[in-house]
Amino acid sequence: MSVANRPSNRPLSPHLQVYRPQLTSVLSILHRATGIALAVGALYLATWVIYAASGPRGYAVFQSFNSSIVGRLVLGGWLFSIFFHLCNGIRHLFWDAGYGFELKDAYRSGWTVVIVALVATVVSWIVGLRLV
Structure with a gap:
């Protein structure tokens, strides 16, 4: 049996269990995650505009979600994603x-x-609340 075809018990590449997460690797992963969050947030923003264009009733439905705890968490996470990215x-x-x-x-x-x-997230959130 050749060396290339021989089974091995070793992993082919280092696994996540081998290394401790470091700040640089965590920030790299977070940068990619916030990029995805920004893309999803852009769709969320487009949906918001569509509901606003549909009339007062549709806009009120969407605003009621934005005013809920879940909606505020979504908007706060998107805001953090913008600043972090x-x-x-x-x-x-x-x-x-x-x-x-x-x-x-x-x-x-x-x-x-x-x-x-x-x-920046906290300051802009506070400033935004004062403007409303």
Whole structure:
């Protein structure tokens, strides 16, 4: 039997159980997840516009969902997705320019992205509530 055809008990590639999640890998996965959330949120926004165009009754139905706890969680998650994806995208632009590859810099910029996204989400939510 050749070496290529021999069965092996080892995994072909490292598995998730082998490695501890690190900030850089978690932020990479979160960046992709927020990109998907933004695409779904765009459909949600389009649905909102369609209901608004359908008349006052349709708009009231959609607004009643937006005013519910689940609706507010959806909108808050979408808002966080916008800010996180924006901040992490700026971080990637710096990486593309060749800055921030040292491990301490990568961790510092990663935590900065998370904190700025959270603060921006909370501040814009509070400002939005005051405008209503």
